[in-house]
Amino acid sequence: MRHDQGIRIEGLKKRYGAGDTAVDALKGVNMEVAPGEVVGLIGPSGSGKSTLLKCLGAVIEPSAGRMTLGGQVIYEDAWKLPDLRALRRDKIGFVFQAPYLIPFLDVTDNVALLPMLAGRPNNESRKRALELLDALDVGHRARAMPAQLSGGEQQRVAIARALVNRPPVILADEPTAPLDSERALTVIRILEEMAGQFATAIIVVTHDEKIIPTFKRIYTIRDGRTHEEAGEGRSVEGVKAQP
């Protein structure tokens, strides 16, 4: 199964340092996520999860391998796309463990900032942000400042921010870590809905055992290598109902 519009990496390697002190954080990682799919990425500390996430997020450059995003080649061995900043802005959405909303912007402008940075008019950007906030059920807090929101509301706003430019991929780094089980599962449900609605490939890095059963596919990373396995793919409601 090959998806040109999702995210695909082949033989991705990352080496830190050189010579005797060199550390191979990634040793040939393969991964493929289709549009509309939500996959889990799990692994113990030091396994290379963060390094992989940074490579996927075009924050650090891999030492070797190939990565395509929405059909566009991002890395191919020594070659890389010239403007990775614009790539992050337009084609990759980020959801972090903490929401990291900009404290001096209200909820609407936190979400609208990305399209504004891409040069879209303020009104159009805010309109799009409000639509997403409504879809994520936080439209009523559109004028609030981040500090006035609950943790769950902040995470929804962060998801709206990640989605606002309709990126082909969203990277979610422990998005449910600060939330209780019910809110965590709600976030996963939202991510699944958004993935389906906007045909976005979503990779969720997590340690949260409560949400792991919801993934249909899981990548386990260990010692710099990924192993794909089928998940339980249970519905959020099913997991919630579990005693």
Place this chain on the structure above:
Amino acid sequence: MISLAGRDILHAWGKFVFTGIGLGLLIGVTLTMAGVYRGMVDDARVLLDNSGADLWVVQQDTLGPYAESSSLYDDTWRRILGMDGVARAANITYLTMQVRRVAGQDPRDVRAMVVGVVPGGPGEPGQPGYLVAGRQITRGHYEAVADMASGFALGDRIRIRRNEYRVVGLSRRMVSSGGDPMVFIPLKDAQEAQFFKDNDAIVRQRARTAANPALNRPEVLQAVLASQSVNPFVNAVLVQIKPGFDPEAVAEPIRRWQRLTVYTRAQMEEILVAKLIATSARQIGMFLVILAIVSAAIVAFIIYTLTLGKIREIAVLKLIGTRNRTIAAMILQQALGLGLIGFVVGKVAATFWAPIFPKYVLLEPGDAARGFAAVMVICVLASVLAIRAALEVDPAEAIGG
């Protein structure tokens, strides 16, 4: 695109406003220091303007009555008056001393420049140009016209050396180059005050003269003692020239034939501004430089601290694709915003406290404009450190790991 800097300032307005007030008070001090210098220059010019003179005739090879000691015989003015192009000439003496109010409200000492002028000669060079209360000196002795800055009031009795004077008129902005208020008294009294000796000193001088065998002869001794008891000197002769005459052309024959030094208005201004207050100007200049450096350090520290407090937000902004120049512009605008707040506070503060200063503080719009430009430049330079720190932030910090 929204203004990130503006939103941040609005969000943390308290921090910016209070920091701006602190910076503003420093800028206010800086503007005031510039105002003190301007005030000194203006005092010097006012002194020349108020003298009403076109030429200053002084002792040969001296810098004149304001900068150095100068003595001329008090009949010199007659010879000068006869020179071509001279319309008016008048004797004048200047003596800076403590003047004591002995009767009236609040007896106290005032540092003043006592000016000896010929009584009954309004319009003559050296006379107080206009009065805000009372009248000019009309009697030959014991009347005074004081500047309002002295704090004296009409009818006050003031003591200069051993004599008392009644204040009969008040003038405004009649000050010395050092900003001391002027007190005008009759010329003869001023001459006496300038060279006045106490009784013991007179007795000792007479004894010394009498002890000199060359002088202790019949009739000679009395003549010598008589000459020692009067002061026939003045400090300068102020000259007004006739319309149409070139000051330099009038001054040159006086220099040549009267063997005296003559300064034109431009030359006297040069002496006052470039020589008399030059050291003070350099002193103030040093203060201005130090204050500018302190202001820059404060702005740099504040902006740097504020930026370090936003490292995570900056990392997120960079991760989601914000250009470096957008982040740099945000920090720069905040620094300029802080400078703007500081300048407004400083200008308002300086305007309010300047009149309270004992000496004249002249706040010129040009200085304010230059000060504003300097503050902006300082803010730009001060933000460099913070911008550099922000640009070094790795967007990967937002992801952690």
